[in-house]
Amino acid sequence: MAHEGKKSVAIVGAGLAGTSAALGFTDAGHDVTLYSDRDRESLRDKVPPTGVGVLFGKPREWDAEIIDDLYEVGNTTGISVRLHSGSGDDRADVLEFNPDYGYVAQAVDLRLRADDRLERFLDRGGRFEVASVDVDRLDEIAGAHDLTLVATGKGGLSALFPVNESRSHYREPQRKLLQVTLTGLDHGPGSFAYRSSAGGDHSLFNLDSENGEVFVGPFLHKDAGATWSFIVFAKPEGAWAPKVDEVTDASSARQAIVDIFTEYFPADASVIEQLRIIESDPVSWLKGAVTPTVRHAVATTRGGHPVAAIGDTAIAVDPVAGQGAANTLIQVAELVKAAKEHDGAFTEDWLEAEFEKHWERRGRAAVEVTRLYLGDPDYATHLELSFPAAAVDTNIAAALFGLLSDPNPLLTLETRDDVLAFITAVAGEPADDVLGRFEPAGRFASATEPAAVS
Ligand SMILES: Cc1cc2nc3c(=O)[nH]c(=O)nc-3n(C[C@H](O)[C@H](O)[C@H](O)COP(=O)(O)OP(=O)(O)OC[C@H]3O[C@@H](n4cnc5c(N)ncnc54)[C@H](O)[C@@H]3O)c2cc1C
Structure with a gap:
């Protein structure tokens, strides 16, 4: 439990989520132990990066x-x-x-990002234990710490957290x-x-x-x-x-x-x-392959201790819109700040309320912009209008990719009229005029020339 007034934090899994949380909670003054099924060299050099992780x-x-x-x-x-x-x-x-x-x-490279975090965590006195954590060990860990976070990625201990069917659009x-x-x-x-x-x-x-x-x-x-x-x-x-x-x-x-x-x-x-x-x-x-999945991000161990999922364990998206690592970092950074401001115990209710804030802040929009880029039928109108408009007006193209940086504006575009109004606002002229100027390329300019070689 807490030492010298500090709160004790356990984090299981040392990918981007786990190492970010370990460093963040250490810097916020907590007493942190990071559990990993791989040692530092193995994490950096023996496994592929989990993804490209473009931020x-x-x-x-x-x-x-x-x-x-x-x-x-x-x-x-x-x-x-x-x-x-x-x-x-x-x-x-x-x-x-x-x-x-x-x-x-x-x-x-996510292995470099994680290793740089791990290095700083260790330099600042963080404890790193190499152990594959199963549900029994997780129960012990959660019983011995004020806060326990599970960051074991899409597999690992994720099955402890039931799928949230209403937030998961694909099977x-x-x-x-x-x-x-x-x-x-x-x-x-x-x-x-x-x-x-x-x-x-x-x-x-x-x-x-x-x-x-x-x-x-x-x-x-x-x-x-x-x-x-x-x-x-x-x-x-x-x-x-x-x-x-x-x-x-x-x-x-x-x-x-x-x-x-x-x-x-x-x-x-x-x-x-x-x-x-x-x-x-x-x-x-x-x-x-990723089955896009949103889980109930708070679970209780056999001994009745609450544990919270972060990173891909909580929300796993297809990478087509580059939202997974982004989601992870936002969730971790906000959780560190919230924990710092929180006086009492890290109860199940507190953890759930924090996850709901994350869902509203970023999670839901990240899921939706991923569906847009996957070409989900729910977004057929958005794509039918915005792609030709983007080809006519580069500001609309920039706005389309602005949704990767902040996907929340997409949540306001529910109807065809919403999308047309969005195009009009970004283009500074009626959407119908923009779309009226669209002509299929036929053949891309450079396709007629041999590709320039650098
Ligand atoms: C092809 C691809 C491209 C991507 N591109 C992007 C992108 O451009 N932008 C973006 O934002 N996101 C992208 N992502 C998503 C991003 O890579 C992930 O969201 C992010 O890396 C998840 O990190 P994590 O720490 O949650 O999980 P992981 O990286 O999976 O880490 C989990 C760690 O837990 C360990 N572990 C597992 N089980 C246990 C256990 N029982 N005990 C102890 N340790 C355990 C594992 O060994 C691993 O080290 C991409 C994903 C893919 C697949």
């Missing part, structure tokens, strides 16, 4: 409450988007836009995911310059209506430094899904990416082919 804009403000910004590489200012539709002879280039976000997005994954980091191309202005004048300051997002999406972005790898991170979001019934299934290592992950670009995005293929795997990091790749 789009505003979540970085919450991150700055936990740790200084240590990273100069992997910062981007916008995105180059291309949408293709149809298949076979009917496949067409539909639209493109290249907005500056109006904020900075930061893509840093199965919406995409098969393939993530890999590749090297061999710098982040300079020449990289992907044929896509936009921003070159390596912008990420790429290629959408294919039949098969899924591919995100390509400048990335800070923990050892290799300036690299490029790829995520393939393959629709389960599309042609990319079997390619993802067949991946078994970094080389086959790279090959799957090269194959997808060669067949579906040939304008980019000659650049993608230059990229190589990171030989020193055989676990620089990951495949899998």
